[in-house]
Amino acid sequence: MNIQPTYSSLDFPGKMALVLFTPGCDLRCKYCHNPQLLKNETLTKWDIEEIEEEVEKNIDFIDGIVLSGGEPLLHLDVIKNFIRQAKNNNLLVKLDTNGLHPNEISEIINDLDYVAMDIKAPLDKYYKITDIYPSNVKETINKTIDIILEHEVFLECRTTYVPKLLEPQDIKDLTKEIRCNMYTLQQFRNRVTYDSRLADYDEPNPNDLVNILNNLDIPIPEIHLKSNQFGNQIIKKG
Structure with missing residues (x-):
C-alpha cells in the first residue's frame, strides 16, 4: 500500500482520527522524520480503494481523518476522494501541509x-x-494563509526547532511574519532524519524552548510546545 494509515488521538487535537500518510514532498528538510515518504509514488485505484475500505470499517470509532505525508496536496485528486467519503460520513477533515x-x-x-x-x-x-x-516561499505561504483564514478554517502553524539549524531569533522572526490561530514549537528528535548527520545533533532542552516562546511578543492567541518529555504544553491561551 502506497498510503500508510495509522490511528491517532494526538494528530487531530481532541479527536480520534485515521491518519493517511501520502508519499512525495517538494521539500527536503534535513530533519524530516518520514524520509521514506519523500519519493513521490504513483497512487493507484487499489491504493484508494484500500483506504476507503479502512475508513468504512472504522466509521464508528473515528471522529475524522488527517491527510498527512509527505505533502498530500501533491495528490489532490486522490485526497478529494477521501474528503468526499469523510464528509458523506460526517467525519471531520484535517490537512497537514507545507503551505x-x-x-x-x-x-x-x-x-x-x-x-x-x-x-x-x-x-x-x-x-x-x-x-x-x-x-517564492514568502509570497506562496502568505497566499495559503490568506485562503485558510478567509474561509475561517482553524489554522495551526508549527515549527520544528533544530539546534545548529535554527536559533531563537529565527522563531521570533518567523512568528512575526505569519498569522494563525495557534502556533506550536516542536522539539527536534534525532532518531530518524533525512540528513543522517543530524543523528549527532542534541535534542533541544524543552526548558530552553519554553524560554523562547515566553519571549515572543506576537498577537497569535494560542501558543504550544510539543516535547518528548512533557507532551503538549500550553504556553499561552488567550
Missing part, C-alpha cells in the same frame, strides 16, 4: 475543518532547513 500549494488548497478549503501548516524557518531563510525549495 506551498495555495491553488490546490483553494479547491478543498470548504471541506476542511483544521489545517496544520509547517513553517520551516523565517520565510526568507528556508535555505537553513532544506536544499530544495521554491524561490
Whole structure:
C-alpha cells in the first residue's frame, strides 16, 4: 500500500482520527522524520480503494481523518476522494501541509475543518532547513494563509526547532511574519532524519524552548510546545 494509515488521538487535537500518510514532498528538510515518504509514488485505484475500505470499517470509532505525508496536496485528486467519503460520513477533515500549494488548497478549503501548516524557518531563510525549495516561499505561504483564514478554517502553524539549524531569533522572526490561530514549537528528535548527520545533533532542552516562546511578543492567541518529555504544553491561551 502506497498510503500508510495509522490511528491517532494526538494528530487531530481532541479527536480520534485515521491518519493517511501520502508519499512525495517538494521539500527536503534535513530533519524530516518520514524520509521514506519523500519519493513521490504513483497512487493507484487499489491504493484508494484500500483506504476507503479502512475508513468504512472504522466509521464508528473515528471522529475524522488527517491527510498527512509527505505533502498530500501533491495528490489532490486522490485526497478529494477521501474528503468526499469523510464528509458523506460526517467525519471531520484535517490537512497537514507545507503551505506551498495555495491553488490546490483553494479547491478543498470548504471541506476542511483544521489545517496544520509547517513553517520551516523565517520565510526568507528556508535555505537553513532544506536544499530544495521554491524561490517564492514568502509570497506562496502568505497566499495559503490568506485562503485558510478567509474561509475561517482553524489554522495551526508549527515549527520544528533544530539546534545548529535554527536559533531563537529565527522563531521570533518567523512568528512575526505569519498569522494563525495557534502556533506550536516542536522539539527536534534525532532518531530518524533525512540528513543522517543530524543523528549527532542534541535534542533541544524543552526548558530552553519554553524560554523562547515566553519571549515572543506576537498577537497569535494560542501558543504550544510539543516535547518528548512533557507532551503538549500550553504556553499561552488567550
